[in-house]
Amino acid sequence: EKVVVTGVTADKDMAKIAIQKVPDRPGIAAKLFGALAREGISVHLIIQSIGEGNVTDVTIVLKREYMERAVEVLRRLSKQLKAQGVIFDANVAEVSIVGSGMVTEPGVAARMFRALAKRKINIELISTSHIRISCVIHKRHVREAVRAIHEDFKLGKLKRRLA
């Protein structure tokens, strides 16, 4: 199936929050996100990577304006669950390439990561689906990141959107 990258988007003014070392057992994710939902907090990305032992970290990326409320909710749960704690950063942006076909073909992902690497932009978080690869970077790099991907993927002027 042909892989076609159709555009790059960026969300500035984002924040990342991680609740660290929560118990890695059924019901925990439901608890965390049930609590966020009850506060009306909207989330862009949910990222849970491989854990170690019987704990793991859960990271969310959301609009900067929701950060304090989300941190408050997660801290309360962190105590309840005897997790390690909550860390957060108010200075990130989310840059994504979207397309059809298997966008997560390593060749496509590698190309996006290389575009950022060439400009010395550190990739802080990665989350993907079949049609989208999202990288979270420091917000100071967002314009350069969008330009870089745009250039390296030779995307037409129409395809560049800064959200």
Added chain:
Amino acid sequence: EKVVVTGVTADKDMAKIAIQKVPDRPGIAAKLFGALAREGISVHLIIQSIGEGNVTDVTIVLKREYMERAVEVLRRLSKQLKAQGVIFDANVAEVSIVGSGMVTEPGVAARMFRALAKRKINIELISTSHIRISCVIHKRHVREAVRAIHEDFKLGKLKRRLA
């Protein structure tokens, strides 16, 4: 914007692999995925959560048939990069809900996680985009997980696809 979950899909016969404690600096993701790409290895999910200090883990989810080759590639790089090592598991399945609107509204995510929690299915990995929430679980739970989500989201018969 109205959130509509339109279906649940499942990919059985998957594997997860993590390369642990790679340097968290520009160029590393490009290196890892460049190498996988050169081997022709196709990847379903790429997950990088919050790191600690100046290292982080990178997890991939891919078809079981590619696991050995991918582990080999990543082990070589792990030595080169002086990472902690590579861990893997050949027994996972990926279950996703797809839809329109902000599928990552905490309410929607919470509902999916609760569906799995009610059946005591542990969520091993989570990766999301605006239109898709993917959970990686042990493969023995896949049929039950699809049924659970189908029921709890009241999805019509048309909407359930086992890939």
